[in-house]
Amino acid sequence: MKRLLATLQTGRLTKRLDDLLALPASSPGIPLLRPERLSDEVRAALVALCPSGAFAEDGGEFRLDLAACVACGRCLRRHPDAIGEWRTLDVAVTRRDDLVQRVDLARGTLIEPSDPPPSRPELRLPTLGCRAVSAGNGGLDDSEIALAGNPYHDMSRFGFTLVASPRHADALLVTGPVSENMLPPLERTYHAMAAPKAVVAVGNEAIAGELFAGSPCVRGGVDRVLDVDVYVPGSPARPASILFGLLLLVGRVRQTLVGGQPRSQRPAPPRP
Amino acid sequence: MEALKRALRSGRPVALWHDPPQLRYLVEGPSGMEEFRIPADRTFTCLAREFPALAWFERQLAEVAALQRIGCADPKPLRDHGTPFPFATYDGLHEVPVGPVHAGVIEPGHFRFSVLGERIVNLEIRLGYQHRGVRAAFLGSSLERGRLLAERVGSEPVAHALCYARAVELIAGVEVPPYADRFRLVLLELERIFQHLGHLAGLFTDIGYAFAATQTGRVRAMVQAEIERLSGHRYARNAIVLGGVAARVDEDAARAARAKLSELAYDTSTYIAPVLRHPMVLDRLRYVGVVSEGQAHRLGLVGPTARASGIGRDLRSDEPSYRPFVPVTRVGGDVLSRAHVYLLEAQASFGLLDRFLRELPDGPTAVPVVAPDGEAWARIESARGELLYVVKAREQRVQAIEIVSPSFKNWPALEVAVRGGGLPDFPICNKSFDLSYADSDL
Numbered sequence: 001m002k003r004l005l006a007t008l009q010t011g012r013l014t015k016r017l018d019d020l021l022a023l024p025a026s027s028p029g030i031p032l033l034r035p036e037r038l039s040d041e042v043r044a045a046l047v048a049l050c051p052s053g054a055f056a057e058d059g060g061e062f063r064l065d066l067a068a069c070v071a072c073g074r075c076l077r078r079h080p081d082a083i084g085e086w087r088t089l090d091v092a093v094t095r096r097d098d099l100v101q102r103v104d105l106a107r108g109t110l111i112e113p114s115d116p117p118p119s120r121p122e123l124r125l126p127t128l129g130c131r132a133v134s135a136g137n138g139g140l141d142d143s144e145i146a147l148a149g150n151p152y153h154d155m156s157r158f159g160f161t162l163v164a165s166p167r168h169a170d171a172l173l174v175t176g177p178v179s180e181n182m183l184p185p186l187e188r189t190y191h192a193m194a195a196p197k198a199v200v201a202v203g204n205e206a207i208a209g210e211l212f213a214g215s216p217c218v219r220g221g222v223d224r225v226l227d228v229d230v231y232v233p234g235s236p237a238r239p240a241s242i243l244f245g246l247l248l249l250v251g252r253v254r255q256t257l258v259g260g261q262p263r264s265q266r267p268a269p270p271r272p
Numbered sequence: 273m274e275a276l277k278r279a280l281r282s283g284r285p286v287a288l289w290h291d292p293p294q295l296r297y298l299v300e301g302p303s304g305m306e307e308f309r310i311p312a313d314r315t316f317t318c319l320a321r322e323f324p325a326l327a328w329f330e331r332q333l334a335e336v337a338a339l340q341r342i343g344c345a346d347p348k349p350l351r352d353h354g355t356p357f358p359f360a361t362y363d364g365l366h367e368v369p370v371g372p373v374h375a376g377v378i379e380p381g382h383f384r385f386s387v388l389g390e391r392i393v394n395l396e397i398r399l400g401y402q403h404r405g406v407r408a409a410f411l412g413s414s415l416e417r418g419r420l421l422a423e424r425v426g427s428e429p430v431a432h433a434l435c436y437a438r439a440v441e442l443i444a445g446v447e448v449p450p451y452a453d454r455f456r457l458v459l460l461e462l463e464r465i466f467q468h469l470g471h472l473a474g475l476f477t478d479i480g481y482a483f484a485a486t487q488t489g490r491v492r493a494m495v496q497a498e499i500e501r502l503s504g505h506r507y508a509r510n511a512i513v514l515g516g517v518a519a520r521v522d523e524d525a526a527r528a529a530r531a532k533l534s535e536l537a538y539d540t541s542t543y544i545a546p547v548l549r550h551p552m553v554l555d556r557l558r559y560v561g562v563v564s565e566g567q568a569h570r571l572g573l574v575g576p577t578a579r580a581s582g583i584g585r586d587l588r589s590d591e592p593s594y595r596p597f598v599p600v601t602r603v604g605g606d607v608l609s610r611a612h613v614y615l616l617e618a619q620a621s622f623g624l625l626d627r628f629l630r631e632l633p634d635g636p637t638a639v640p641v642v643a644p645d646g647e648a649w650a651r652i653e654s655a656r657g658e659l660l661y662v663v664k665a666r667e668q669r670v671q672a673i674e675i676v677s678p679s680f681k682n683w684p685a686l687e688v689a690v691r692g693g694g695l696p697d698f699p700i701c702n703k704s705f706d707l708s709y710a711d712s713d714l
């Protein structure tokens with residue numbers, strides 16, 4: 001009886017998608033390059049201050065790779081003029097290039113990529129069985145996938161479920177930089193799935209290896225071994241971002257980031 | 273060698289690694305930590321027959337340092353998947369392979385059961401799937417990048433970053449400001465609560481008790497929200513920096529966190545604690561997956577696992593900030609005892625947090641760290657137990673690193689705990705230890 005009461009008193013925990021996609025105030029958002037403010041000194045300073053090497057410059061191009069950003073917030077705090085901030089979690093994309101911001105230094109503008117391809121029509125399923133495989137992840141991206149199923153995020157309201165058998169799965173959620181030792185089981189899991197099937201790279205490590213890129217014991221990204229349909233950046237990828245990625249996969253939302261910047265923000269207005 | 277054996281008989285190995293041209297043993301005995309250096313360039317003598325707690329260390333040495341083993345009782349690979357793994361087989365017994373890909377959302381590892389009917393006669397664990405070359409990734413990194421790597425070794429970023437940072441700060445001979453010292457412990461205790469409630473939620477899910485799993489998950493999610501509010505990250509990555517912490521929480525934020533945490537402490541006592549007295553729960557968890565105190569000693573177990581088997585060692589007892597501190601100890605050694613330890617430690621951490629947050633000192637958040645060439649080690653009681661980092665610095669870069677995680681020491685406990693039990697009990701046994709695959713595969 002007491003327990004029944006406790007259950008009823010707890011009320012409804014599930015949050016609306018819009019609320020989930022808003023980043024809590026204490027966490028830094030996604031950095032956005034402001035091409036017109038990137039002087040030589042600022043660029044050099046950015047390259048030097050980023051602990052994970054997300055900024056790079058070569059061949060007349062300055063780049064910020066969101067899949068290398070560990071969200072420390074340093075660039076946002078130290079260079080608020082040159083770096084804007086995107087504070088929602090609708091960051092999943094269908095194309096790796098859409099996580100990289102590129103500035104043409106000669107013209108002082110962002111390089112505009114083509115429109116992102118729509119997700120595959122055969123994946124517009126009413127429900128989606130997801131099989132998660134950790135391929136060398138420290139455990140946090142896995143934890144975030146599991147938490148996408150908690151009462152707050154409640155992935156099942158969208159028809160997404162986590163399934164035990166790859167035979168029941170429509171989507172393979174991969175975390176980690178793909179360790180050599182996990183490559184055979186990962187491929188076996190993928191081949192056990194029935195078509196149509198999708199692959200989602202969850203977290204920076206799965207996208208490009210993050211800090212383990214270059215280690216001889218890992219492949220450095222899921223798309224080196226399987227065709228990836230959706231990339232969910234983050235260190236680790238947050239549950240709301242994962243939900244957005246799955247919604248993108250089944251074609252129920254439109255991709256926000258194009259060429260690493262939100263469509264609505266292009267061309268970027270200078271910050272006051 | 274004789275002195276080493278004498279120390280091992282009365283103590284417990286903390287680490288064993290190769291620092292050419294010698295092997296280095298850290299042994300914790302009744303009178304504190306002792307170090308032994310034994311020359312070894314191509315071979316070394318295995319001691320695991322007499323001291324089983326060394327078994328995984330010796331398997332590791334054979335792979336990492338490419339040393340030949342002499343007198344080895346268990347010549348199996350540890351992480352190397354290039355050589356076949358000689359699983360034990362028994363006439364007339366059925367083999368059940370499980371993994372590396374498991375049913376739930378957990379990390380990969382392979383379990384090979386030899387069963388008679390439903391009874392487990394033997395279990396062998398094969399790991400290494402998560403091996404990412406962590407040691408090699410550290411070598412030559414800047415000290416700052418090393419901290420980022422430490423946060424990615426396993427699923428306890430605070431404990432790893434703190435342990436690494438303390439080792440580097442010891443080399444540099446700097447003392448972190450009082451505020452940073454205290455705030456780091458706030459993060460560490462929050463991480464402990466988050467992890468412990470995770471173990472409990474997993475157990476309740478595995479026994480099909482939805483009410484308890486949901487309530488535990490709810491409290492856990494709100495603890496995580498506090499972690500994010502105080503640190504700017506859902507797992508407090510980037511919050512610890514060399515020489516201190518990244519940012520300061522102001523008094524209002526600290527007060528708000530205390531209020532919220534005291535609510536959550538109340539919820540833990542009201543909704544979660546009674547669950548461990550529920551007859552159905554007792555029925556499922558009691559007398560299952562027993563690790564006796566003797567076994568825990570012989571295997572050199574650490575953390576909540578050891579404390580649930582009657583070994584009252586908690587590194588927090590050595591830290592002045594925690595005093596007065598009494599480790600939580602249980603004697604049953606079964607799944608229920610481990611669940612009790614998780615619950616009681618989580619509750620105790622709520623109390624510690626209240627104190628730490630009330631007494632947050634003023635002053636700077638960090639001091640610069642310039643490390644001369646040198647070596648130091650640091651230990652932290654992480655949620656899963658004793659964590660050790662040995663760092664050697666040279667020209668502001670990591671020259672050598674040794675990481676010994678609690679999971680690395682505790683994996684053998686699972687093999688022992690399930691022996692003689694039913695196969696269907698395996699998930700709750702596994703969940704009751706809730707070991708990290710990644711930080712022992714490195």
Ligand code: SF4
Nearest residue numbers: 050069070072073075
């Ligand atoms: S917020 Fe990201 S891009 Fe900016 S400095 Fe930190 S890691 Fe680098």
